[in-house]
Amino acid sequence: MSKPLPRSAADKGGEARTADGLALGLMARRIGFRMRLLQNLLGARVVAAFAPFGLRPGTFTTMALIAANPGLSQIRLAREGGLDKSALVAIVDQLEERGLAVRTRSVIDRRSNSLALTPAGEALMQEMSAAAQATEQCIRDGLSPAEVETLFELLERAYQIVAREDAREPPG
Amino acid sequence: MSKPLPRSAADKGGEARTADGLALGLMARRIGFRMRLLQNLLGARVVAAFAPFGLRPGTFTTMALIAANPGLSQIRLAREGGLDKSALVAIVDQLEERGLAVRTRSVIDRRSNSLALTPAGEALMQEMSAAAQATEQCIRDGLSPAEVETLFELLERAYQIVAREDAREPPG
DNA sequence: TATTGTTATACTCTATAACTATA
DNA sequence: TATAGTTATAGAGTATAACAATA
Known part of the structure; x- marks a missing residue:
């Protein structure tokens, strides 16, 4: 001390x-x-960048994770995205209403939904991703390429370290 | 693309x-x-680590910033802490009720409060800080000391880069 | 007229529990 | 009996606007 x-x-x-x-x-x-x-600082930029699309940051994250993991179930998406499964229902509802994603009943386990983006959802996700990357572009410009890679690497390793320890003894 | x-x-x-x-x-x-x-991951750990103290992470952050900036006003603390000035009122109320902080009217500008921790608040802050650091200890152990410093340095530089650009053209 | 702190209010998120249909 | 999705509800968190005191 x-x-x-x-x-x-x-x-x-x-x-x-x-x-x-x-x-x-x-x-x-x-x-x-x-x-x-x-x-x-970045969060305020992302909210502003996404406002023209009428979607919130969490909804975009949901779209990106669905796109990267076709057939993903809601329960797994909720766990990984750090939100409650009940909160995810409204988000997927919104995506379906706007024609950006679809739920289909899984043929393997008919309790669960297989989530997928529509072509319109894919296109919008790409647009929004570009807008999101633009909010961080100044960091990529202000650091050297090697430094940017180091930042990603250290964040990744720190995340894996904590996740591994949590797996042995969860915090909650 | x-x-x-x-x-x-x-x-x-x-x-x-x-x-x-x-x-x-x-x-x-x-x-x-x-x-x-x-x-x-870290947020869940901090909430669990602070639960025995009966205070939330945002309240601890408030205490730490008051301690580091004696005489700080509520308006400045709210701006820097990323919360609304009205939200801060309840937090400072709570700190005063528990005898951890005091408001005194500023003699320079009698509209504003000068915030300060009590000795009890200082002591509790030190205890809570140790508990908070413990939630990240595995990262410090899993990375080399040089890597930890690099992570702090890159986060600091990225923050300054974005803050400087925001100062020229705010995002909201 | 503008600013600090306060209050009141409404809105949003989140957390919890219950319910259904499947397993 | 347990799980995936849904719904309903209550609590916490956040944002907005108005107000009193002061600048």
Whole structure:
């Protein structure tokens, strides 16, 4: 408690601060908090970028995961997407109403739905993906290509580390 | 659109997937989404770690920012913390009721409150900070010290890049 | 006239439990 | 008996607007 924290590259030249000059204090060395600061900014951009499409970020994520995993069931999508299965119902309803996705009863297990995007859904997803990537383009431009890869790699490894530990002993 | 994405270190050996094997598709190259995957896991851990204290993560963040910025006003704290000023009233109320923080009218501008932690608030914040750091310890253990520093540095630089661009042209 | 803190209100998300049809 | 999807409902979180005190 009395030992000083090691001075990191991230706060050399003084204590780490927000863009408006607020000191981060104990939050400076919290990975989760540092990610959230960045996501607060990116999230606002994504909401604005998706507004013309009339869909929310979570709905787009749902579309992208369906597209990448044809025949995906709602229960699995809910678990992986970090939302409740009941919350997903409204999202899939909305996608069906707009003709972007379809539910078909699974022939293997008739309790579950096989989800798939329609061609219109595929097309819209590609458009929205481009809009979403544009919100992060400044990061790709401001970092070197190698640094961008390093960021992806470190986020991936951190995620796998935590997921593996959770698998042994869930947090909830 | 027809150009294949460059194969990155983060998804070498095949498409990037969640811990449960779901393909990420277009989300694989989204910095915001990759951070959110990790935060979904960390967030559940932090909520569990804070439950014994009877406080939520946002309340702890508020305490930490007050501690690092003595005399902070509610309006500035709300702006920086990414929440509405009206939402902050309930949080500060709760901190005052539990004797963890105090409001004093600013002598410079009597419209604004100067926020400060009480000694009890300082002590609890230190305890909660240790509990929060413990939720991320496996990442610090699983990555090398240099990699941890690189992760902090890249998150910091990405944040500053986006914040600087937002300052020129806000997204909302 | 603009800003800080507050209150009230409405809206959205989320969490929980129950219900059905299948297994 | 357990699971996938659905529905209903209640609680928490968030956003908006209005107000009093102060600048």
